[in-house]
Amino acid sequence: MSSSRYVVLTDFGSTYTKVVVVDLEERRMVMTNRFPSTVSYDARIGLQQCFDAARAVIGEECFQKSLKLSSSSAAGGLRMGVVGLSETLSAQAGKSAAFGAGAKILCTCSGRLKTEDITQLESLPLEILLFCGGYENSGTKALLHNAKMLAESSLHVPIIYAGNSAAAIHVRRLLTQGKKECYIARNIIPNVGQIDKTQVEEIIREVFLHRIINMKGLDKVTGLLDRMVMPTPAAVLSGGELLSRGTHSQPGLGDLMIVDVGGATTDIHSYAEQMPYDGAKLVGVPEPYVKRTVEGDLGMRESSNSLCEEIGIHRMMAETALPQEKIQEVISHWITQNRDLACDESQERVDKALTAGAVRISARRHAGRIQHISSAGVKSIQHGKNLTSVRTIIGTGGPLVFSKNGGTALRQILRDRNQEPDILLPEDAHFYLDGDYVFFAGGLLREVDEDAALSIMKNSLKQI
Secondary structure, three states, X not given: OOOOOEEEEEEEOOOEEEEEEEEOOOOEEEEEEEEEOOOOOOHHHHXXXXXXXXXXXXXXXXXXXXXXXXXXXXXXXEEEEEEEOOOOOHHHHHHHHHHHOOEEEEEEEEOOXXXXXXXXXXXXXXXXXXEOOOOOOOOOHHHHHHHHHHHOOOOOOOEEEOOOHHHHHHHHHHHHHOOOOEEEOOOOOOOOOOOOOHHXXXXXXXXXHHHHHHHOOOOOOHHHOOEEEEEHHHHHHHHHHHHHHEOOOOEOOOOEEEEXXXXXXXXXXXXXXXXXXOOOEEEOOOOOOEEEEEEOOOOOOOOHHHHHHHHOHHHHHHHHOOOHHHHHHHHHHHHHOOOOOOOOHHHHHHHHHHHHHHHHHHHHHHOOEEEEEEEOOEEEEEEOOOOOOOOEEEEEOHHHHOOOOHHHHHHHHOOOOOOOOOEOOOOOOEEEEEOXXXXXXXXXXXXXXXXXXXXXXXXXXXXX
């Protein structure tokens, strides 16, 4: 528990800088507001607007004594690449760890790295590379080959190694000789059926926070804050876990999913223990209780062209009752003017169809599925996470929270057992919106007072 009565929680986004003020004594949200982001030229301007709004509500004296914490997703968020050995094991485990730390993954490579893999990695605006692979006490040849390729590359980003510990000392030597910034973490998949992401997620967050403070224009605001805590997606993920599990004194909501639709990506978070569906055999990387996936091609503005393509133009035409030319005109506008809101009926129809499509497609990429096989003793195998037990689905992000159609979009998650018998999504659920838009604040506040954090998130839920 903080000694301050109030906590001022801010978030630096690419579009908005947001503020939430919480009264710890009463465990309630006092105010929330948002202002156009100024991170691209001077983050202090947006932050001072947030602080002025907080002062106006709690007074100067209480503001000065308040604890000030922040998260950030500005300037593209945390952009990572993952290099593993096996596509279905170490690369998948690496992606899971990166997502859990709040990252957006731009590239995944598996197996022995080739020249074209290195060329692709070098061409991307990566900020961190996660390098993993191999169980403990397994072979190291492929890992050392990959370490040599990375060491000889022109990559200038921190490389985190989280593979077979037998290779760690040699990997560090090769990368250091190649003048790469190198961090060593515990092996993500030490043994068959085990996954250990905690340490590597902590390192990713620490490296990212150091970089956003020093390289993304936030160095000017750190003196005004007590702490820059974590990337925004990690804050939302942590807040959701608290909402699901609860605290010692307050029950959580149990198994749930959070859908975060944004301009550039759609994020899905799920909170549920992995269970086999209908006797299926579980295969692949063990699924964690807390899981996040990010779909970088399913955003409402910057990636609306790829989202529209994924939905299909004929479905878009049917759902909007607009001709193809009009749909493409709207989307072309949003690709270049990606902060614009829908301002006429045609744009509102396209927005509605894109939101529903983003939710529908991203949920099916996130969830597990059943594969039927003919094998002695095994009739079906399960790839991915079983979410059929989820009965609480929550929407956050501007396109859902500030839309008239949030409920319609969220219902796209539900599967039709007759049409999709092998997709492991729920068939029925209760739907809510993060009405006060405070889930990032719940994740930040969890670091200080879990009960207050849980209270403000519960109070933010608006059933639809």
